[in-house]
Amino acid sequence: MADNLTATAENLTLDWILGVGTPTRPTTPLKVALVTANGDDTTAGTEAAGGSYTRQNLSVAAAVNGATSNSADLVWTGMPAVTVVGVEIWDSAGTPVRLWYGPLSASRTVAAGDELRLAAGALSLSLS
Template sequence: MASLSDTAEDRALNWLTGNSTTAPTLPLKVALVTANGTDSTAGTEVTGGSYTRQNITFAASSGGTAANATDVTFTGLPAATIVGIELWDSAGTPIRWWHAPLTANRTTQAGDELRLAAGDVDLTIT
């Protein structure tokens, strides 16, 4: 399950209480990490190969959960052990909104592809 970052929690609470209209700058981007972060600290992002953050879109929430609407594919990855993902916006100085460990680590070799299938990334506010 994905967790909101401290920044996202503050922004959501400020929006819900009418103290802000701030929303993420779209598109949202998925980052792969080799060490998971916390609510207050970003994880260690993958570097090397042709790795870049990828756009992700979400279907409308239902029952308190929103899931990615389409596959997200990373190509040309470096050799790495990927342990989690983070969701960032596209602001001039990007803001990290969510973070989550993978259900199972994924080991890649140089040049590999990693796909997050539609519905694999679930966001829930509890």
């Protein structure tokens, strides 16, 4: 997901790099949400719902050459019957803040009760 920071995350990043104010670091752990319709910089996508679906914790390694990826498999079990077209990354604050969004390279259709897995390294994150 290159260059898919939300407007909120872009502002936090710029303020931190430029030393403007004191931006608050997102509440961790960061969570990965599956969406059935993609959002954009300012509007969240349509999150999957039903079955045993819940957002999954994101683990990443330190960035190298401006990029990183998930360091552990992301696994959703007991999925509802949906077609997943993208993912979003949220913090885990009491009122979660959406930080990143992007489409999957290929949509994934799952039947009710199925598992959806994004293997370690499959979710790439970069700023370029």
